[in-house]
Amino acid sequence: MSALAIHKEPTVPVRKYSKKLLTELYGKMVTIRLFEQTVESHFLAGEIPGFVHLYIGEEAIAAGIMANLTNRDYIESTHRGHGHTIAKGADLKRMMAEIFGKATGYCKGKGGSMHIADFSIGMLGANGIVGGGYTLAVGAGLATKLSGEDKVSVVFFGDGASNRGTFHEALNMAAIWQLPVLFVCEMNQWASTTPYRTTTSVENIADRCQGYSIPGYVVDGNDVLAVYEAAKDIVADIRAGKGPALLECKTYRIKGHFVGDPEKYRTKEEVQHEFETNNPITRFEEKVLKAGALTQADLDAVYKQAEQEIAEALKFAKESPEPSPEAIYEDLYV
Amino acid sequence: MKTITFSQATQEAMIEEMERDPSVFVMGEDIARQGGIFGQFKELPGRFGTDRVRDTPISETAIVGAAVGAALAGMRPVADMHFADFMLVCGDEVFNQMAKVHYMFGAQKTVPMVLRAPDGLISQAAAQHSQMVEGIFAHIPGLKIVSPSNPADAKGLLKSAIRDDNPVIYFEHKALFSTKGEVPEDSDFYVPIGKGRIDKVGTDVTVVSWSHCLHTTCQEVVKLAEKEGISVELIDLRTIVPWDKEMVLESVTKTSRLCIVHEAVKHGGFGGEIAATVAEEAIGMLDAPILRFGAPFTPVPFARTLEQAYRLSPEKIVAGIRKMF
Ligand SMILES: Cc1ncc(C[n+]2csc(CCOP(=O)(O)OP(=O)(O)O)c2C)c(N)n1
Numbered sequence: 001m002s003a004l005a006i007h008k009e010p011t012v013p014v015r016k017y018s019k020k021l022l023t024e025l026y027g028k029m030v031t032i033r034l035f036e037q038t039v040e041s042h043f044l045a046g047e048i049p050g051f052v053h054l055y056i057g058e059e060a061i062a063a064g065i066m067a068n069l070t071n072r073d074y075i076e077s078t079h080r081g082h083g084h085t086i087a088k089g090a091d092l093k094r095m096m097a098e099i100f101g102k103a104t105g106y107c108k109g110k111g112g113s114m115h116i117a118d119f120s121i122g123m124l125g126a127n128g129i130v131g132g133g134y135t136l137a138v139g140a141g142l143a144t145k146l147s148g149e150d151k152v153s154v155v156f157f158g159d160g161a162s163n164r165g166t167f168h169e170a171l172n173m174a175a176i177w178q179l180p181v182l183f184v185c186e187m188n189q190w191a192s193t194t195p196y197r198t199t200t201s202v203e204n205i206a207d208r209c210q211g212y213s214i215p216g217y218v219v220d221g222n223d224v225l226a227v228y229e230a231a232k233d234i235v236a237d238i239r240a241g242k243g244p245a246l247l248e249c250k251t252y253r254i255k256g257h258f259v260g261d262p263e264k265y266r267t268k269e270e271v272q273h274e275f276e277t278n279n280p281i282t283r284f285e286e287k288v289l290k291a292g293a294l295t296q297a298d299l300d301a302v303y304k305q306a307e308q309e310i311a312e313a314l315k316f317a318k319e320s321p322e323p324s325p326e327a328i329y330e331d332l333y334v
Numbered sequence: 335m336k337t338i339t340f341s342q343a344t345q346e347a348m349i350e351e352m353e354r355d356p357s358v359f360v361m362g363e364d365i366a367r368q369g370g371i372f373g374q375f376k377e378l379p380g381r382f383g384t385d386r387v388r389d390t391p392i393s394e395t396a397i398v399g400a401a402v403g404a405a406l407a408g409m410r411p412v413a414d415m416h417f418a419d420f421m422l423v424c425g426d427e428v429f430n431q432m433a434k435v436h437y438m439f440g441a442q443k444t445v446p447m448v449l450r451a452p453d454g455l456i457s458q459a460a461a462q463h464s465q466m467v468e469g470i471f472a473h474i475p476g477l478k479i480v481s482p483s484n485p486a487d488a489k490g491l492l493k494s495a496i497r498d499d500n501p502v503i504y505f506e507h508k509a510l511f512s513t514k515g516e517v518p519e520d521s522d523f524y525v526p527i528g529k530g531r532i533d534k535v536g537t538d539v540t541v542v543s544w545s546h547c548l549h550t551t552c553q554e555v556v557k558l559a560e561k562e563g564i565s566v567e568l569i570d571l572r573t574i575v576p577w578d579k580e581m582v583l584e585s586v587t588k589t590s591r592l593c594i595v596h597e598a599v600k601h602g603g604f605g606g607e608i609a610a611t612v613a614e615e616a617i618g619m620l621d622a623p624i625l626r627f628g629a630p631f632t633p634v635p636f637a638r639t640l641e642q643a644y645r646l647s648p649e650k651i652v653a654g655i656r657k658m659f
Contacts, residue, residue, distance in 0.1 A: 074407060107440030117439040124406050125439055129430050135399020136431065142400055143407035146359060146385060153403075169396035176391065331441035332475055334499040 014225070014291035021067065022294055023302055025224050028063035029281050031306040032083045035092065038310050039082070039099060039113075043259045047318075048099055052113045055083035057222075057254030060280035061186055062087035064227025065154060065247075068235045071121045074140040074153040076133035079114050080186075081126030084156055090118045092313035102320035109323040110331070122151075130191075131164030133157065134183070138170045141179035141244070150239050154182045160191020162205045171212040171244070178243035182234060185246065186221065188253035193265040206248040214244050221249025222280040225287075252278055335518060341374045341511040343485035344450075347492035348375070348412070350521045352382055355410060358496055361388035361397060362414025362450075371416065372452065372511040394420050398427035398449065402435065402501075405447040410496060418453035418505060419465050432501045433476035444499040448492070453481075454507040454546050454597055458641055461633035466545070466598035468574050471503055472607070478527055479574040481505040483548040485515035487572055490525025498527060505574075507546035507597075530578035532585070536567035539591040539655055542582055542608060544571040547597045547646055554648035555595070559655055566655075574604055582608065583616050590621040591658050595651060600628030622658035627651050 014022075036054045043052050055062070058080075066087035069075070077084040085095060090106070098105025099113045106116050117125035124140060127133045137155035144151040161167065162185060174181045185205045189196055202208060209216030219230040227249055234245050252274040256263045263271075288294040338346070352358045360378065362370075366389040369376035379387040390397050394415065401411040415421050421428060428449070435445050455464045472479055478500050482488040488506065495502035517523075533548065534556055543552045548570050556566045567585050571577055586592050592612055594605035609624045629644055 076403075105440070107438060107442070110440050111438050115438045117442055119406070119439075119443045124403070125435065127431075129426055132399075132426060132431060135396045135427065136403035136406065138396060139400035139403020139405070139411070140407040141403075143404040143409045146404075146409065147357075151407075153407075166395055166399065169391075169393035170399070172391060173393055173396045173400065332437050333478070334436065334441075334444050 012229070014287055014293045017225070017293065019294065019298070022288055023298065025063050025067060025228065026284060026288075026294070026299065027302045027306060028066065028087045029059040029224060029284065030303055031092070031309065032059045032062060032086050033281060034306050034310050035082060035086060035095075035313075038314055040255070040259050042314075049101060050112045050114070051079075052099070052259045053080040053257065054255040054259060055080050057275065057279065058186055058188060058251045059083055060224035060227055060284070061184065061221045061249045061251060064224045065184055065231045067228050068231045069122075069152065069154065073151050074122045074124050074137065076124050076137040076140070076153070076155040077126040078133065078156055078158065078161070079126065079128055079130065080158070081116060082113070085116050085118065085123055085126065088118070088123045089121050090116070090123060092309055093316040096313040096317035097320045100317040100320070101322065102317055103323040103327070104316070104320040108327065108331070131157065131161040131166040134166050134170035135173075137181050138174050138179060141174060141181040142177065144180055145177065150180070152180050152182060152235055152238050154184055156184045156186060158191060159185060159187045159189070159196040159200060159205055160194070162208070163199060171209070171214065171246070174244035175212045175214045178241070180238045180241070181244040182231075182238055183244065183246040185248040186251060187248050188251050190253045190257065192257045204248055206246055209246050214246065216246040216248065218248045218250065221251035222278040222283060224280055224284055335516040337514050337516055338485055339511065340485045340488050340506070340513050340515070341372050343489035343517050344374050344492050344506065345377060346517070347489045347496070348378055349381065351493055351496040352378070352386065357408060358410045358412065359386040359388065360412040360414065361390050361401070363390055363392055363416050365389060365414055370414065372508065374511065375414070394423040395427055398424040399431060401447045401449070402427060402432045402445060405445045406435070406443055410446045412448045412450060412496060415449055415451045417463050418451035418467050419462050421449065421451055421467065428471065428477070429474050433474050436500070437476055445501045446499045447501050448495045449501075449503045451503055451505050452508045453505045454509060455634065455641070455645065456508045458636055458638060459634075460636040464634040466596065468505055469598055469602060469604040472575050472604050476501070477575060478502040479505065480527060480572060481507075481545045481574055482572060483510065483545050483570050485513070486517045487525050487531070487570070489517055490523055491527065491572065494524045494527050497524070502527070505545065509546050510549060513549065525572065528573050528576045528578060530572055530581040531570045532581070533568040533570045534566065536565040536589065538565045538589055539593055539658060540567045540569060540582065540585040540589045541593045541595060542569045542571055543595040544574070545597065547595055551646045551648050551651070552595055555651050555655070558648055558652045562652070562656065564655060564659070577608065579611060582612065586612055586616055587619050590619055592620065593625040593627070593651070593655055593658070595627045595646065597646060598628055599631055600626055601631040603628045625654050625658065627654065
């Protein structure tokens with residue numbers, strides 16, 4: 001395999017994909033989008049505390065990758081983790097409750113937006129430390145290898161995170177031990193207020209794979225089918241024991257770094273332009289409608305269902321109790 | 335009982351636990367080919383293979399992070415840190431990942447892993463290879479921390495650490511590896527985490543210590559003090575987190591005097607926590623102010639004379655104790 005390959009648009013005609021798969025991909029993207037919009041508005045209304053980082057505009061990556069994983073596979077997520085968690089199949093109610101800091105949340109209100117996990121579906125946790133997830137994913141990969149299983153362990157990270165030393169230690173370790181780890185870079189152009197070109201010496205993060213002799217791929221991260229296709233091949237290789245790989249998904253961070261970010265570092269026009277030309281959801285809708293693979297009615301049904309699920313999640317979160325103060329000492333040790 | 339070295343005792347613990355539980359494995363620098371810098375892994379690769387006894391690159395951060403990840407994926411990793419000083423390279427992995435996963439994620443998952451961290455002074459290894467850092471890690475909630483002073487405890491505590499579902503830092507003093515002591519033959523022998531040990535019963539002053547300075551300095555203190563007719567009760571804390579507060583309070587209630595001795599820098603050291611707790615909870619029992627002894631507030635110096643000045647002096651400690659009466 002070449003050290004860097006560009007994954008082209010999928011050559012498979014849209015019509016050839018099963019309706020089930022297309023519906024699933026769309027459903028995941030729409031659920032993430034609506035979930036994030038709901039979180040955003042409730043954060044701005046002062047109902048959600050802490051920091052919230054939105055995934056809007058990057059939904060195609062989580063949806064496309066996760067469609068190739070099962071609950072037995074592992075993922076390590078980031079501070080921008082809601083999308084990954086939803087796509088991996090987490091319960092929206094428990095997610096929303098956690099974000100609201102409620103006792104019914106995934107982490108009993110001890111984690112919040114940046115620390116959601118669901119170990120029952122292989123979601124090993126979001127990480128508030130940029131670059132904190134790579135080595136954990138490597139460890140999960142090592143565990144898989146030691147126990148002779150064929151689970152894949154996927155770690156998501158931003159372009160900014162690729163400048164952490166952990167990136168290099170993890171890539172090297174995964175490479176020397178040929179571990180079943182997929183590194184997924186969400187190249188959304190920004191690390192907080194800093195554009196990646198000012199902090200990163202390479203054109204593509206995937207170029208760095210050459211330093212570790214592992215394959216690196218680049219894909220259009222706003223095209224869910226392209227991401228799905230790329231991940232399908234790569235995950236199959238990894239599952240077959242060919243060792244780690246990196247997939248860089250080119251996308252754009254539509255929202256501020258966190259909700260409430262004044263965004264003085266870029267223009268509204270730039271963001272507007274990116275959103276109009278690269279919104280993964282509208283791109284998908286146009287594509288499937290044009291190909292006649294799904295009808296507007298199909299799309300509407302998916303959308304409606306997502307809306308309903310999120311309304312229920314919101315209701316659950318709002319009506320749930322806060323943890324009791326005594327719970328502060330619970331669960332420190334086993 | 336048989337007499338073996340501290341190093342052999344830790345090796346026996348590893349062998350017994352790896353035989354008992356296939357999910358236990360060990361990784362670190364120079365452990366498989368070399369057998370560990372203190373010989374503490376010598377027999378393991380031959381018995382368990384180089385998959386389960388794994389040489390790593392010099393990537394402390396990835397070693398600890400991978401141990402956390404492997405623990406989350408169902409294994410019980412033991413990671414060797416070569417020298418405790420190097421653990422500061424992977425502060426995030428220890429402080430923010432390993433220590434917090436269980437609490438932060440609402441107890442969905444345990445992190446059953448052990449970090450083995452050889453610490454302390456050996457002959458003139460200077461500032462970056464000699465530190466006692468238990469106090470730094472003791473400040474972080476979520477970790478358990480042990481620090482044995484003899485081969486039996488070394489074995490018993492390592493076995494308990496491996497079996498514990500919490501992350502444990504196992505500090506093993508470099509100068510203790512070659513020391514010998516009696517160790518029970520029974521493979522069911524465990525030393526519970528969190529329980530201190532009365533090394534010597536006494537009536538006049540409680541001396542609390544752990545690790546190498548208990549093995550050397552404090553034994554000398556006991557002898558010198560007894561010569562002067564002062565009876566010392568010496569407590570080996572063994573576990574730093576959670577420490578055996580009850581044992582210390584009980585002893586202080588009996589002796590009315592407390593002296594804490596540790597090799598780490600005194601300033602901000604764990605001795606301060608013990609002193610403060612006893613002051614909070616039992617000050618009325620005390621007939622004298624609490625004494626603390628530790629290293630001066632400097633990095634560990636290299637030159638022989640300077641290192642000697644850095645080391646704890648039994649004579650000084652006894653002089654301090656004398657003034658308590
Ligand atoms: C080690 C560490 N340094 C800095 C931060 C603060 N911080 C949080 S997110 C972020 C930017 C991350 O950028 P990137 O990795 O590209 O991910 P993105 O936010 O674009 O998804 C920074 C600097 C942190 N959380 N952790």
